[in-house]
Amino acid sequence: MTSRYQHIVIGGGHNGLVCAAYLARAGKSVLVLEAANDIGGAARTRELAPGASVSSGAHLLYAMPADLIRDLKLTSHGLTFSAKQIKTLSISESGNTITFDGNTIAGVSLSEEDKVAFGRFSTDMQRFATVLRPILNKIPPRISIETWSERIELAGLGWSLRKLGRFYMREFLRIIGMNFYDLLDEYFTNEQLKAAIAMDALLGSEWAARSMGSVLTYLCRQAGYSHNGATGLSLPQGGMGALSRSIASAAKAAGAEIRTGAKVKRILVENLNAVGVELDNGEQILADNVISNADPKQTFLKLVEVEHLDTGFVRRIRNIRSSGKAGKLHLVLKGAPKFNGVDASQLGSRFLVAPSLDDIELAFNPSKYKEYPKAPVLEITVPSVSDQSLVKDGQHVLSAVVQYLPYDDSEQEDANRAACLDNILNQLERHAPGIKALVVKAELLTPRDIEREFGMTGGHWHHVEMVFESFLFNRPVAALSRYAGPVGNLYLCGAGSHPGGNVMGLAGRNAAKQVLESTKGGN
């Protein structure tokens, strides 16, 4: 035994770091153990080629609440932004673009009716997102209400719904379980417009717009947006890794220790209580509490030995949906690409390639059978436009989320990946003629590669799919909804817990609150 801490956090993803920072600020001794050689998890910047770096997982910041950034004083720990309030442009091969700027849209193909409908749609969705917004910050109350404070919390959830008034409350209850495809049809006629809006519901999800619950994921994202103060869609200077480094710096300043290259092999359990961890190299470290930023499947199916768990619980964890369908494309380019219909001054925008809702469905269908799409849908950024620290000599880096890619564990994985990359480069060439000739280095990460790089089971963006069965009281499963479960002194603090994934930091902050609450008076 080498040492003992009050809290060990397994994983230095952004949520693990946020959790560690809050615990250390409360005066606790905290050790973060990160398996990789760098902190940040899927919020990391990595070198792609000499002198060219990219955010290798998450590439856009939009969900982190302004009060968390303020609270942890991340700007005084080095966080700056190279771009804020980035516009979104839906682009097409023909050069027909639709520009999204707050509650307004512009584009020559848009009818007046669709423009007016967009204002109405945005107002409606923001109104509905206000029901979900207060929930994000909260430890989900127990459904079997036991204390007055839980009664009040549960009543608060009901009240934020009731506050909508009778008409909108009914409307909220009508649409919340719907699929986004049908909802968008109620508002709009333009196919490219509908597809672009749908992307915000579908990025990171296992589903497409016709899938049930896709309205819920859209509203969750809207609730996150409205949480984040003035930054909107933004790019941290130095990529997403710079954000994680600023959180790590805040945690260290508060007294937390962080070790990288320290993979936890198992969680030590005695008498149904976690008492520490054992690393890959056999080193054992004791702690009063163990908090896992690793996803729930890894935590309970690999790190905790099965003899400590009930079979029903193990079955629930096994059945969690965690099959990622988002891939990532990274390009180093000799010069700036030129997209059809996009001015050079707009190159710092977020670009969406999704011609119609049916094209999204067609990109999704093959992934159900572990096959690759002919024409994936894309979310593209060129972060080097505003952040020259990522590149050298006039180069650019392009970063794109690619959906829907299968979790490919076949023997043809390498050949399939190469063919898919080729296909995407040809697709990009049709949207930005000449781009292929600019490519110095190209890399495509499939969900399986994402699992390898970031240690997320299934390579899933949210660790656990954002669906009703894994939402709020049921996230990731009912027995773990308050960050703790069947093993005493063992907590979860990552994206698989409420309120879910995205670079938001709230799972980490809520978990820290829960740990401090549960250990009040003790450790």
Ligand SMILES: Cc1cc2nc3c(=O)[nH]c(=O)nc-3n(C[C@H](O)[C@H](O)[C@H](O)COP(=O)(O)OP(=O)(O)OC[C@H]3O[C@@H](n4cnc5c(N)ncnc54)[C@H](O)[C@@H]3O)c2cc1C
């Ligand atoms: C392709 C892709 C694109 C995305 N794009 C965006 C985006 O643009 N914007 C956005 O907001 N979100 C995006 N996301 C989602 C976002 O990146 C994640 O939801 C978020 O990073 C999860 O953070 P986390 O800290 O909970 O977990 P993770 O980032 O997964 O961190 C968990 C950490 O635990 C470590 N770990 C695991 N097991 C062990 C072990 N046994 N021992 C020690 N350490 C361990 C891992 O190495 C990792 O560092 C994207 C995700 C993907 C996959």
